[in-house]
Amino acid sequence: MTEKREIILDNLYGAVVEGDQNTALTLVKEALAVGTAPREILNDCMIMAMSEVGELFECGEYFVPEMLLSARAMKNGMNYLKPYLIEDGNKSNGRLALGSVKGDLHDIGKNVVTILLESAGIEVIDLGVDVPPERFVEAVRDDGVKVIGMSCLLTTTLPVMRDVIYHLGEAGMRNDVTVLVGGAPVTQDFADHIGADHFAPDANQAVKLAKSLFDA
Ligand code: B1M
Numbered sequence: 001m002t003e004k005r006e007i008i009l010d011n012l013y014g015a016v017v018e019g020d021q022n023t024a025l026t027l028v029k030e031a032l033a034v035g036t037a038p039r040e041i042l043n044d045c046m047i048m049a050m051s052e053v054g055e056l057f058e059c060g061e062y063f064v065p066e067m068l069l070s071a072r073a074m075k076n077g078m079n080y081l082k083p084y085l086i087e088d089g090n091k092s093n094g095r096l097a098l099g100s101v102k103g104d105l106h107d108i109g110k111n112v113v114t115i116l117l118e119s120a121g122i123e124v125i126d127l128g129v130d131v132p133p134e135r136f137v138e139a140v141r142d143d144g145v146k147v148i149g150m151s152c153l154l155t156t157t158l159p160v161m162r163d164v165i166y167h168l169g170e171a172g173m174r175n176d177v178t179v180l181v182g183g184a185p186v187t188q189d190f191a192d193h194i195g196a197d198h199f200a201p202d203a204n205q206a207v208k209l210a211k212s213l214f215d216a
Contacts, residue, residue: 005034009045012077016049017056019069021076028077038084042112043204046074050108074108078115085119094214096180097139098149099127101160106153109183113151113203120207122214133160133167140168140177147213149206150196152183161186162194178213182206 012027024046031041053070056062062070096117100110107129114124125143127135131150139145150161161181168174181196191199200206 005031005036008034009036009041012041013045013049013052016046016070016073016077017052019066019073021069021073024073024077025080028080032081032084038081042078042081042085046077047112050074071108075111078108078111082115082119085115094121094147094210095123095125095145096147096149096210097125097127097136097143097145098151099131099136100129100151100153100183101157101164102130102132103157103160104152104154105129106151106183109153109203110151113149113182113200113206116203116207117210120211122207122210133164136164137167137171137173140173141171146176147178147180147210149180149182149210152181152186155185158185158190161196165195180206180209 008027008031012024012031015021015024015027028041031045032038050070053062053067057067098110098114098117100107110126110129114126117124125139125145127139136148136150139148148164150164152158152161165174165179168177168179178198179196180198180200181191181194182200182202186199188199198209200209
């Protein structure tokens, strides 16, 4: 069974890298059917496949269309996995607004964070992608959220995170809200530098952190 599982996960990895969304979906179902943990499928296979896609893009073997196909295959599989990731009895009273910052259209990482937060019982207001600083401020003012999460994948959009914190300050709300930042180019040093409250390097850490904030 273990060998079969490994073959399925290897093929799933390949299907995401190749951007074959139908095969990816079939293999996610097969992986579940042979008892693979949903988080293993997500963290140890599909997310890793997306890293390889990034490397192929970086070395000029892949271009934007290939990245898009892989993203579609990843999303297809992720959507199917979502209900399997819900943890029973894991309820929290928290509510958090989360978005990819202005200029940034990457949403897979944000969606993984969203799914895992929701699976931990935390309500997420998904602000989407390309979210302007004003929308984060609105979420605090109008939706009453006490925690905002910003995701960023591009080095060029990193400064927007600082802008959001600046806008929160200008609106007199900085002390009313906890700011959590993450995404591939974000580091703890950067988070400290822009005055964010917390940095999470991955979705699991983001959930741990959010739970510690809400369940304190
Ligand atoms: Co883009 N892209 N992309 N891309 N893309 C990267 C990010 C890149 C690193 C690829 C590379 O060169 N190796 C590179 C950025 C380089 C840089 O800035 N230094 C890049 C580039 C250059 C671009 C374009 C500029 C390409 C172009 O047009 N010439 C363009 C920009 C578009 C824009 O945003 N304005 C672009 C476009 C795209 C697509 C649209 C084709 C597609 C995105 C589709 C989509 O998201 N719907 C895409 C993809 C797929 C990627 C890569 C290959 C994969 C990203 C991904 O989904 N990873 C990526 C390469 C890479 O990351 N290695 C790349 C899987 C995901 C689960 O990981 O998002 O890191 P990640 O999320 C993790 C953690 O970071 C963390 O948790 C997640 C799970 O553990 N996390 C948080 C994320 N947000 C968090 C928030 C938190 C806490 C943790 O708290 C709030």
